Amino acid sequence: MHNFTFCTPTKVIFGRDIEGSIGETLRGYGATKALLHYGGGSVKRSGLLDKVKASLEAAGLAYVEMGGVEPNPKLSLIRKGIELCRAEGVDFLLAVGGGSVIDSAKAIGVGLANGCDPWDFIESKTAPSKCMAVGVVLTLAAAGSEMSNSDVMTNDENQLKRGITSEAVRPVVAFLNPENTFTVSKFQTGCGIVDTMMHTLERYFTGDGDCDLTERLAEGLLIAVRDAGRAAIADPADYEARATLMWASSLSHNDITGCGKNRKFPVHKIEHDLSGVHDNIAHGAGLSVLFPAWADYMLELGHDVMKFAQLANRVWGVEMNFDHPEVTARGGIRAMRAYFREIGMPVTLQELGLTPDDYEEIVSKTVLGGTVLKSYIPLGREEILAIYRHAE
Amino acid sequence: MHNFTFCTPTKVIFGRDIEGSIGETLRGYGATKALLHYGGGSVKRSGLLDKVKASLEAAGLAYVEMGGVEPNPKLSLIRKGIELCRAEGVDFLLAVGGGSVIDSAKAIGVGLANGCDPWDFIESKTAPSKCMAVGVVLTLAAAGSEMSNSDVMTNDENQLKRGITSEAVRPVVAFLNPENTFTVSKFQTGCGIVDTMMHTLERYFTGDGDCDLTERLAEGLLIAVRDAGRAAIADPADYEARATLMWASSLSHNDITGCGKNRKFPVHKIEHDLSGVHDNIAHGAGLSVLFPAWADYMLELGHDVMKFAQLANRVWGVEMNFDHPEVTARGGIRAMRAYFREIGMPVTLQELGLTPDDYEEIVSKTVLGGTVLKSYIPLGREEILAIYRHAE
Numbered sequence: 004m005h006n007f008t009f010c011t012p013t014k015v016i017f018g019r020d021i022e023g024s025i026g027e028t029l030r031g032y033g034a035t036k037a038l039l040h041y042g043g044g045s046v047k048r049s050g051l052l053d054k055v056k057a058s059l060e061a062a063g064l065a066y067v068e069m070g071g072v073e074p075n076p077k078l079s080l081i082r083k084g085i086e087l088c089r090a091e092g093v094d095f096l097l098a099v100g101g102g103s104v105i106d107s108a109k110a111i112g113v114g115l116a117n118g119c120d121p122w123d124f125i126e127s128k129t130a131p132s133k134c135m136a137v138g139v140v141l142t143l144a145a146a147g148s149e150m151s152n153s154d155v156m157t158n159d160e161n162q163l164k165r166g167i168t169s170e171a172v173r174p175v176v177a178f179l180n181p182e183n184t185f186t187v188s189k190f191q192t193g194c195g196i197v198d199t200m201m202h203t204l205e206r207y208f209t210g211d212g213d214c215d216l217t218e219r220l221a222e223g224l225l226i227a228v229r230d231a232g233r234a235a236i237a238d239p240a241d242y243e244a245r246a247t248l249m250w251a252s253s254l255s256h257n258d259i260t261g262c263g264k265n266r267k268f269p270v271h272k273i274e275h276d277l278s279g280v281h282d283n284i285a286h287g288a289g290l291s292v293l294f295p296a297w298a299d300y301m302l303e304l305g306h307d308v309m310k311f312a313q314l315a316n317r318v319w320g321v322e323m324n325f326d327h328p329e330v331t332a333r334g335g336i337r338a339m340r341a342y343f344r345e346i347g348m349p350v351t352l353q354e355l356g357l358t359p360d361d362y363e364e365i366v367s368k369t370v371l372g373g374t375v376l377k378s379y380i381p382l383g384r385e386e387i388l389a390i391y392r393h394a395e
Numbered sequence: 396m397h398n399f400t401f402c403t404p405t406k407v408i409f410g411r412d413i414e415g416s417i418g419e420t421l422r423g424y425g426a427t428k429a430l431l432h433y434g435g436g437s438v439k440r441s442g443l444l445d446k447v448k449a450s451l452e453a454a455g456l457a458y459v460e461m462g463g464v465e466p467n468p469k470l471s472l473i474r475k476g477i478e479l480c481r482a483e484g485v486d487f488l489l490a491v492g493g494g495s496v497i498d499s500a501k502a503i504g505v506g507l508a509n510g511c512d513p514w515d516f517i518e519s520k521t522a523p524s525k526c527m528a529v530g531v532v533l534t535l536a537a538a539g540s541e542m543s544n545s546d547v548m549t550n551d552e553n554q555l556k557r558g559i560t561s562e563a564v565r566p567v568v569a570f571l572n573p574e575n576t577f578t579v580s581k582f583q584t585g586c587g588i589v590d591t592m593m594h595t596l597e598r599y600f601t602g603d604g605d606c607d608l609t610e611r612l613a614e615g616l617l618i619a620v621r622d623a624g625r626a627a628i629a630d631p632a633d634y635e636a637r638a639t640l641m642w643a644s645s646l647s648h649n650d651i652t653g654c655g656k657n658r659k660f661p662v663h664k665i666e667h668d669l670s671g672v673h674d675n676i677a678h679g680a681g682l683s684v685l686f687p688a689w690a691d692y693m694l695e696l697g698h699d700v701m702k703f704a705q706l707a708n709r710v711w712g713v714e715m716n717f718d719h720p721e722v723t724a725r726g727g728i729r730a731m732r733a734y735f736r737e738i739g740m741p742v743t744l745q746e747l748g749l750t751p752d753d754y755e756e757i758v759s760k761t762v763l764g765g766t767v768l769k770s771y772i773p774l775g776r777e778e779i780l781a782i783y784r785h786a787e
Contacts, residue, residue: 004638006410011403017654018398216619216639216646223611230607246396247608250654254608259651262409262642 004214004263010170011257013150017179017250019242022054025097025140025178026062032136032175034095036065038088040108041099042072046142051183055099055140067091072100075157075164075282076107078122085114085121088135096137098174102146102155102198102286108137109154109172121167122158130169139177144184144249145195145287147202147256149177157279163368164279179253181245189236193346194287195248196232199255200225201290205268206261207314208298208307210379214263218313221260224251225318229342236346269378270297273387276368277355284355291348292355296394298336303393306380308332352394362391396606396655402562403649405542409571409642411634414446417489417532417570418454424528424567426487428457430480432500433491434464438534443575447491447532459483464492467549467556467674468499470514477506480527488529490566494538494547494590500529501546501564513559514550522561531569536576536641537587537679539594539648541569549671555760556671571645573637581628585738586679587640588624591647592617593682597660598653599706600690600699602771606655610705613652616643617710621734628738661770662686665779668760669747676747683740684747688786690728695785698772700724744786754783 016024029037037059039052046052059066069084088096088111098108110121112135117124124131139149148154152173155166187195203221231247238244254260274289302311312328315321315335319342324330340350349355352362366387369376376382382390408416421429429451431444438444451458461476480488480503490500502513504527509516516523531541540546544565547558579587595613623639630636646652666681694703704720707713707727711734716722732742741747744754758779761768768774774782 004410004635004642006413008406008408010406014400014402016400018396021398213635215622215635216616216643219615219619220612220646221615223613223615224608227608227611243396243605243607246655250396251608254612254651259646263638 005211005265007262009258009262011150011173011259013174013257014176015150015179015253016176019180019182021178021180022051022140023058025055026058026060026064028176029059029064029095029097029138030062032095032138034064034136036067036091036093037095037097038084038093038108038111039066039068039097039099040072040084040104040111041070042101042104043070045186046099049183049186051140051142052099055097066097067093072104072107074103074285075278076103076110077159078156079159081107081110081114081121081156084111088115094135096135097140098137099140099142101141101143102148105137105139105146105148105174106154106156109134109148110156110167111135112137113154113167113172116171121156124167125165131167131171132169134169134171137172137174139174140183141177141179141249142183143187143191143195144245144252145198147199147252149174149179150253150257152258153256155275157282162279164275166275177253179249181242181249184245184249185240187239189239189347191285192235192239193348194285195252196228196346197287197291197343197348199228199248199252201270201294202255203260204294205271206264206266208301208310209264209266210307211264217260217262217264222314222317224254224260227251229318232346267378269376269382270294272376273297273369273382273390276365280365280368281355281357281361288349288355291343292350292352292394293390295336295340295343295350296390299393300386300390301380302329302332302336304380311335352391362388366391397603397657399654401650401654403542403565403651405566405649406568407542407571407645408568411572411574413570413572414443414532415450417447418450418452418456420568421451421456421487421489421530422454424487424530426456426528428459428483428485429487429489430476430485430500430503431458431460431489431491432464432476432496432503433462434493434496435462437578438491441575441578443532443534444491447489458489459485464496464499466495466677467670468495468502469551470548471551473499473502473506473513473548476503480507486527488527489532490529491532491534493533493535494540497529497531497538497540497566498546498548501526501540502548503527504529505546505559505564508563513548516559517557523559523563524561526561526563529564529566531566532575533569533571533641534575535579535583535587536637536644537590539591539644541566541571542645542649544650545648547667549674554671556667569645571641573634573641576637576641577632579631581631581739583677584627584631585740586677587644588620588738589679589683589735589740591620591640591644593662593686594647595652596686597663598656598658600693600702601656601658602699603656609652609654609656614706614709616646616652619643621710624738659770661768661774662689664768665689665761665774665782668757672757672760673747673749673753680741680747683735684742684744684786685782687728687732687735687742688782691785692778692782693772694721694724694728696772703727744783754780758783
């Protein structure tokens, strides 16, 4: 177990009928005027936005609105948000939505608190030490951004999708009502299930050796998500299943499943350029295609066979083959792909509409300037193309 | 899953060679003069106290010392601590020790911040809203007080051992170096293993129905503690095992294993009077005797058979008897008692030196003024005596 620092101060208010407490809670953080940040019309149609406004008004809080956040949040809108908040004297950013809305709000907060463009931190590869306070009313169990220290945005000038990692961007408060996810489509629910699993699995496979407690927690979370995922796909209004998926999405990315490990997130980095270049592709769909392919590639090279077998045995219920652990390991990847299919997720690049002609452009972004991805094996252009071929 | 609020802002700094950062970290919290609070001579003999002092001095922090905290920390010493800190102008409380030292520091912080006697909150059954900042340099993996919102003290005028629960008493920072537990005796290590397991199990058995994610995390933690416990008893300097026990002790009581459940802690409440009246009995030893007895009693009445079977199957490796789940459930209790014996812990009241003549005095404290313990079944005098008889 490596040395680590763990600090997740986000206050989580979880359950039914919690929206009435939003205004008073924000006042407790010193807010006087909030940006209400959201995506399309779903938070209006569902009535959630009206509930949030009513709570802010009841607490005597002013607010301005800015909707229009798209999946893979765009730097251009973030810049408009920074201008708006400056002009309006906003002192609290309230994201009402999923990961894209939260990450857009975080990027606005970074720009406001540091008096610069948030992309500067990506270009200079530095981490911001300040961010305006961000709160979250979550509508999608997926990204885990509501408790995380990460913030991913897409530069719509060059299609680069990149992230900032900083303790400063952890939201101060997150309102998690599973009922607000009942109307999420089966496909988006599937994307969320995959994203939550991947945040956990990218911390699981790190080549760091013993880390039993962290791995046991990860396995428990994966099993709970596996079963709740099936239940939520079958019945979108299953409260217990939606609650499990929502809480798991937060825990999968607040780092409780990564303590003591060196996290590198190779598959996320590869996928970010896939959905960055082809932004009609959902992040979760890109991951459900690429993670099993990465796993195949790792096993082909003989890396981490016993850890893949452990996952197969403990999470996917594959009986251990003590003579041939690699058989168990491969059985786990097979079971994972079958599960992804069962919940309606793609597992091949063809299903995403990509052909071999598309790979070069995407991979060229990932290895821009000769970058080699740090993973517990380095991944350059040829290695990433080999992973793509495992996803055909 | 019930509605819940989860907020654990304690910053955990975990691993080897972290003591040099203590002074600068405390300065970051605005400390200028600290109380160095500790127990007996072990932190002096091990050299830990000198390392802590060197780090405080290097950061230009003043400090005063107060040792002498005993197991089951005494209100009389807490009161002296409050006087000392007032006279010296202390603005940060640094506990160097285990749960008793931390809880003593928390009680001092409650007295200082609220300008009253900490026992007042116990008498009035109210929770303090303020506490002076507490930091922890942990030397014992057991109580989980380093991340918890609880603070237990013993009133040495009437032998009542009682607790305060308040978000205000969560430490702001905890320094967790597993090497500082290498010298903990086998018996105290066993007590810590039991205490960690019990913090998890008291949250596991609540009669609340579905809470799969929380229970899966609890089971993962219990399995990791089970195995690391054996390893640490066999080799006290096994870093990975000590690290697992240390991190698990924090996670078992920061409430991550209780989210969505109504926690009642009946066995802790019963045990507090056992070690309150007989303060030569360690809390962990009292729990290893009383928890299996409580479980026997619950099963005898037919409560929560399937949950006991689930624990038996998932954590203790007892094969599920689908015709007779109560057989599996009882097998789990048997396996738990066998494990406690294996790590050198008592499982009968006789081993604690108690005879039936002693029960009445202890139980009379627990049901003082006709109190009936709130558990998912109410426990009055007769019920608690029945539990004692299961521990003979």
